Amino acid sequence: MEISHFITSNMANPHELERMFRKDPESFKKSFSSVWEQNPDSQVLAVWHERLNFKETKAGKTSILQKDFVSMGILAVLAGLGSRILFQFAEQQTIAPVNLVFGILPFIAAFFVYNNRAGKHVLYTLVSLFLVSAFYLNMLPLEQKDSIILVYLHLPVFLWVLLGLAFTGNDYGRGSTRLAYLKFNGEFCILYACMAISGALLTGLTMQLFRFVGMDISEFYFQNVVVFGAAALAVVAAYLVSRNLKLYKNIAPYIARIFSPLVLVTLLVYLGTVIWVGKNPFLDRDFLLSFNGILLSVLAVTIFSITESGTDERKSISDYINLALIILALVIDSVALSAIVFRLSSYGITPNRLAVLGINIFIWANLIWIMLAYSQYLRNRTGLSSVQDAVTKYLPIYGLWAAIVTFIFPLIFD
16 A cells, blocks of 8 residues: 555656666555556556556567577578588598588578668668678688688688678668677677587587487487587577567676776786786787687677766766777787787798788777777767767778678788
């Protein structure tokens, strides 16, 4: 009765009603019915009644969901079968293992194209570029040359950008759709990892059960179940994320907020240790590679945090942590660039050094743009959209560089 009285006395105060609902949703729902029966003319309570009792009744909604589900299921099976066939050829060393991406990404792209009703020009572009990439990759010799290895590393990046085109569809030029694609990637990784952990537990349990009866099915299970399942699961995860699961909407922002300060503290301690022990990226090649790995990790965490900021213009401690991470990444990238230039001048030009130099330059420029935009935002001179633009508008540059390394480097460094 106490909550009922509270609702009645605050019918003209939506803020207090919302506060009480968030404080104890179940008690609010139980008490609301009696208040609504006594005050059926209240417009505020009418809105709350619809909110608490709304049910989707649109005709055809179920059939649409079923069509999406069926299309997802077909594409997931095709992805699993395609990956299993490609894995067989890769295991026999007749094709490069990187071909496995063609067992997954084209099917996710097909799901996006079907889901967002992309125009014919987008569809033809995607089909032609996927086919050209597959044909080009398999025309290259199966050799461990630097230029060939760079193709293996950069082709997935190029295909990832193509997947972004499939995701954005006819709205590929809009920053908001590109931002949605980045959000999709962060949420996809979290959901896929959660499902993969469950799959790993199931795999371990299954193999252990067969060991109890004296059978070792690990090789068979990996080749015919794990490979198939890992590929099919990617399409399923894409479908689930596209359905905007509430669980997912809650997980991603909190992961971003928790991870950012942890990464910042960890990297500060790590870099302090590096300086203390005297590690030199100018002379130690392996350490330079790890330095670049740290740079990419910081960039990924920062971008994920920015994309999960939404449209809320209120500043928080997370924004200042993000800016600190960007500055830290700039310091790391500046050191890495200096070390790469030093190695180029000292040891000559190689495909690896040139590729690493290029990507570091592009990352450095992107970080400068993000840092300036974030500084303006924190000083209330621009909105958060300017920071997000610094991320989304730069994406094609990474795709262009990946395409150059993939298609041009093997011709130059034969």
